[in-house]
Amino acid sequence: MAAKARKQGYVHSDALFHKDAVSVGVPVFDQAGRVICAITVSAIRSRMDPARRQFIYELVRKHTSPEIIGLCLDAAPPA
Numbered sequence: 590m591a592a593k594a595r596k597q598g599y600v601h602s603d604a605l606f607h608k609d610a611v612s613v614g615v616p617v618f619d620q621a622g623r624v625i626c627a628i629t630v631s632a633i634r635s636r637m638d639p640a641r642r643q644f645i646y647e648l649v650r651k652h653t654s655p656e657i658i659g660l661c662l663d664a665a666p667p668a
Contacts, residue, residue, distance in 0.1 A: 599646045603634070611637040615649040619658055628653065 600614040612631040616624045630645050637645075 597646075598650070599642075601642055609633050611642075613637070613642050613645045613649075615646055615653070617653040617658060618655050620655045622655070625658070 598615070600612075602612045602614070604610065605612070610631055611634050612629050614627050614629040617626045617628060619625045628649050630649070632641075
């Protein structure tokens with residue numbers, strides 16, 4: 590599972606915890622290329638076909654790019 594996830598860029602689990610649930614887990618990288626967290630999107634199986642998984646992966650990657658995450662990490666904490 591880990592080798593396939595590294596190749597495709599995300600983890601896909603199907604019925605791992607519940608028989609009708611599927612999930613897409615996407616790592617979030619900092620500007621140094623280190624994984625700092627992950628985002629998981631889950632749905633019932635009928636709503637998560639391969640095209641939808643790919644769309645979710647691309648959407649999460651777009652909004653968690655290292656450049657965007659770097660801006661968040663460099664921001665001063667609220668007073």
